[in-house]
Amino acid sequence: MSCLKCQTLPSIPKSEGNVIISCAVSELADKIKDYLSLKEFHYQIEDSETLSVNIEEFFSFLEALCTFHNFTRVEREGISLLFLEKGVSLSPSTLKLMKTLQQYRDLMGATELSTLIEKGALTAHFQPIVNMKNNTIYGYESLARGVSDDGNLIYPDTLFRWGREGNMLFYLDRACRETSLKTAAVKNISSKVFINFIPTAIYDPQHCLQSTVKWAKQLDFDPKNIIFEVIESDYVSDLDHLKKILDFYKSQGFMVALDDVGSGYSSLNMIAKLLPDIVKIDRDIIDHIDINIVNQSIFRAIVQIAKENNIIVLAEGIERAEEANFCAQEGADLAQGYYYGKPSAEPIRKI
Numbered sequence: 001m002s003c004l005k006c007q008t009l010p011s012i013p014k015s016e017g018n019v020i021i022s023c024a025v026s027e028l029a030d031k032i033k034d035y036l037s038l039k040e041f042h043y044q045i046e047d048s049e050t051l052s053v054n055i056e057e058f059f060s061f062l063e064a065l066c067t068f069h070n071f072t073r074v075e076r077e078g079i080s081l082l083f084l085e086k087g088v089s090l091s092p093s094t095l096k097l098m099k100t101l102q103q104y105r106d107l108m109g110a111t112e113l114s115t116l117i118e119k120g121a122l123t124a125h126f127q128p129i130v131n132m133k134n135n136t137i138y139g140y141e142s143l144a145r146g147v148s149d150d151g152n153l154i155y156p157d158t159l160f161r162w163g164r165e166g167n168m169l170f171y172l173d174r175a176c177r178e179t180s181l182k183t184a185a186v187k188n189i190s191s192k193v194f195i196n197f198i199p200t201a202i203y204d205p206q207h208c209l210q211s212t213v214k215w216a217k218q219l220d221f222d223p224k225n226i227i228f229e230v231i232e233s234d235y236v237s238d239l240d241h242l243k244k245i246l247d248f249y250k251s252q253g254f255m256v257a258l259d260d261v262g263s264g265y266s267s268l269n270m271i272a273k274l275l276p277d278i279v280k281i282d283r284d285i286i287d288h289i290d291i292n293i294v295n296q297s298i299f300r301a302i303v304q305i306a307k308e309n310n311i312i313v314l315a316e317g318i319e320r321a322e323e324a325n326f327c328a329q330e331g332a333d334l335a336q337g338y339y340y341g342k343p344s345a346e347p348i349r350k351i
Contacts, residue, residue: 011111011114012058012059012062012104012107012108012111013058013059013083013085014057014058014059014060015057015058015085016055016056016057016058016085017054017055017058017083017084017085018052018053018054018055018083018084019052019053019055019058019061019081019082019083019084020046020050020051020052020081020082020084020098021050021051021052021053021079021080021081022049022050022079022080022081022082022098023049023050023078023079023080024049024078024079025049025078026048026049028049028075028078028079029048029049029050029051031070031071031075032051032079033045033051034070035065035068035070036051036053039064041053041054041055041061042054058083059108059111062081062104062108063108065101066101066104066105066108071101073102075101076100076101076102076105077100077101077102078100079100079101080098080099080100080101081098081099081100081101081104082097082098082099105165106165106166106167107166108166109161109162109163109165109166110162110163110165110166110167110168111166112162113146113159113162113163113166113168113171113172114168114171116146116147116154116159117171117172117175121146121147121148122144122145122146122147122175122176122179123144123145123146123147123179123183123345124142124143124144124145124176124179124180124183124184125142125143125145125343125344125345126140126141126142126143126184126187126189126193126343126344126345126347126348127140127141127143127336127341127342127343127344128140128336128340128341128347128348128351129141129192129194129314129334129335129336130334130335130336130340130351131333131334132315132324132327132328132332132333132334132335133333135351136351137191137348137349137350137351138191138192138334139191139192139193139194139225139227140184140189140191140192140193140194140347141194141196141229141336141343142180142183142184142193142194142195142196143156143196143343144156144159144176144179144180144196146158146159159172160172169198169200169201170201170202170208172201173197173198173201173202174201174208174211174212176195176196177195177197177212178211178212178215180193180195181193181195181212181215181216181219181221181226182215182219184221185219185221187346187347189347190225191225192225192226192227192255193221193225193226193227194227194228194229194257195226195227195228195229196228196229196231196259197228197229197230197231197245198231199230199236199241199242199245200236202245205244205245205248205249206248209245209248209249213252216252216254223252223253223254224253224254224255226254226255227254227255227256227257227277227278228246228249228254228255228256228257229256229257229258229259229280230242230246230256230257230258230259230276231259231260239270239273239274242274243273243274246274246276255277255278256274256276256277256278257276257277257278257279257280257314258270258271258274258276258278258279258280259280259282259316260280260282261279261280261281261282261302262281262282262284262285262298262299262302263282263284263285267302268301268302268305271302271305271306271309271311272305272309275309275311276311277311277312278311278312278313278314278334279302279306279311279312279313279314280314280315280316280336281299281302281313281314281315281316281332282316282317283316283317283337284317285298285299286299286315286316286317286318286323286327286337287317287319287323288320288322288323289323289326289327290320290322290323290325290326291322296326296330299315299327299330300330300331303330303331303332307331312333312334313331313332313333313334314332314333314334314335314336315327315332315334315335315336315337316336316337317336317337318335318336318337318338318339318340319337319338319339320339321339323337323339324339
């Protein structure tokens with residue numbers, strides 16, 4: 001059984017019509033008038049704070065208005081718009097659909113993201129994760145990429161900014177998980193695959209994660225070769241909810257990893273509470289760890305706790321041989337970073 005949240009993607013109409021613009025104060029209305037005159041839009045003044053503009057294409061109009069440099073965020077929140085398609089009359093019920101310019105700005109990113117998801121224009125790149133004992137490939141971290149109409153890549157910082165601004169993290173997170181599995185299958189990856197997920201985007205693991213489990217089974221993945229990796233763990237206030245998600249993954253035979261360990265004050269408590277299969281020590285701890293005594297102490301403390309609880313230790317962000325040597329000597333089982341290989345569309349098969 002599915003829910004409305006799982007099926008509904010946001011969109012902004014692209015048709016011709018009229019835009020009613022209502023401003024919190026007349027000074028904002030004056031700025032809007034200056035903008036419309038500059039861009040040679042035809043408009044009517046309804047009153048000192050309200051304008052009506054005839055437009056050919058709402059999305060383009062909105063995109064130009066949102067990026068107009070004279071508007072601050074506070075001003076965007078004080079400007080409300082209502083789009084009326086041809087033949088739609090203004091009524092109390094339609095007025096309820098009015099959004100602020102800031103809300104429309106957020107929705108624009110969500111619309112771009114929605115289009116990518118609907119078109120299947122997400123892919124994954126893979127970064128190798130190395131077994132430090134024998135210098136062989138243990139697995140890969142799958143990293144999401146969007147593909148624009150002109151073939152250029154859209155990187156995660158943009159994708160997830162759109163997701164946050166448009167309240168679409170749920171859709172993006174689900175699409176990235178499924179894309180990671182499908183792309184790994186296409187690339188014939190038979191080793192471990194680390195797949196990121198955002199715990200705050202999952203409200204009910206049994207329901208929200210059912211499509212991920214379905215694809216893993218349908219693509220004949222051995223569950224123990226799929227490792228679901230928590231990102232943004234420092235921002236999770238409800239550890240019981242996170243534990244519920246990790247326990248669900250474990251119940252399906254998957255492994256789980258905790259990312260960015262060492263970057264927040266609660267990291268050690270989270271290890272004890274969540275007992276992941278793998279901990280990834282934050283890249284800020286690894287950076288020049290061969291000469292940073294404080295970071296060495298943090299590293300050793302994490303390794304000790306992990307070893308006492310049969311948890312695998314992965315050193316993340318290794319870029320220098322000296323860092324790799326220190327981590328190997330001090331108990332890291334796995335390593336990841338540019339020193340071994342960058343994320344790529346074609347997985348590196350040998351180090």
